[in-house]
Amino acid sequence: MKEIILAYQGEMTLKGLNRGKFEAGLAKSIRHRLEDLGPFKVHSAQSTVFIEPQEDDLDVDEAFRRISKVFGIVKLSRAVCCTKDFEDICRTAEAYLGPQLRGLRTFKVEAKRADKKYPMKSPEICRELGAYILSHHNYLRVDVHNPQLEIMVEIRDNGAYIHGPKVEAAGGLPVGTSGRALNLLSGGIDSPVAAYCMARRGLALHHIHFASPPYTSLRAKLKVQALACELSEYIGDCVLFVVPYTKPQEYIRDHAPAPLFTVLMRRSMLRIAEKVASKSAMEALITGESLAQVASQTMAALACTDAAQSLPVLRPLIGMDKTDIVAISRKIGTFETSIEPYEDCCTIFTPPHPKTKPTLAEIEAAEANMPGLAELEQVAADTVEKIFVRIGDQPEF
Ligand code: ATP
Ligand code: MG
16 A cells, blocks of 8 residues: 655645745755655645655655654654545555554544535544444444544545544744854754754754864864754755854954953854855854853843844844753754764853953954954955755764
């Protein structure tokens, strides 16, 4: 029996006139994820994407696993399709789900009629199909409240679809339908979660990472590359821009008042990120900052950081506790890589007593004493390394 995958669209069904754009974005993401698994036909109808293997031996388990990470889908099921002839529906349901019912005590049938012209109403379909199933399984009974297995029948325009319970999928909006942004990716726990949250709202992302060799090692960079690969299961192929940041960072260390060092460095990083983003038509920056987590993430420090450049800075974790962030990090599979102990440029040269309430006036005064910084930032932006991150890559570090 040929199984297909049904992917139920979420919030995007509310998008009115823009719905076509969202559906096209979703179909594109799904095709991209399945590309190397063989030929699958992907098409949308009635708020659902139908994913049909075009050959017998395609890996439907792997296709299902991958599609469960595609944003824009709220639920998924594996199903079989048959004609809308009721006898065919009964026979197909028994052949497909009968083996799963063996050994169970309770079940229920749920019917949904997207084809409103179908001659049987939903309660009648449930009753009649339920009776048919019962006649094939001696010890089974119907439990409408707490069944061990739910059999779903969807009567659609082009046929009937039969499946077990739907499973939760990734939710959100298809990647690329909300624009493009550049994510500041460190090796920590927070920034991969920030990328995930914003991609889930439909942003197409690339990453930028600041490396300061020899203070930061090659392995630290490879760790960031590994995180970018892990994220690509959700956000698709992307570019990791690696900025050679040693010179600007040393310059700031040598010229800045120590208590202001971190905020001055964050401003410098954002200015470079803005240059890289603008070159590739990215409309916003993303960081994993969370209010009051560290000295550079107080309101006053964030205000100074924001004033450094003109792109919007999106901070999806701003109101989250670390425990919430860790829970998402575990769920999306980046946590184990994030906790590997490698140095980050943000944790070198940090002063013992960073100022938690810097003012923009004192920050700008400090920058006026750093006339060589703009040139070093420009060189760093111009010599950025581009690493292509593809789904399925697994760099060792
Ligand atoms: P994370 O767990 O993501 O490292 P953090 O709590 O350690 O975050 P900071 O080190 O202050 O916080 O960094 C705040 C944010 O700045 C990070 O979430 C990330 O977006 C960005 N950032 C920090 N270091 C780098 C880096 N080396 N390259 C790119 N972005 C960075
Ligand atoms: Mg960090």
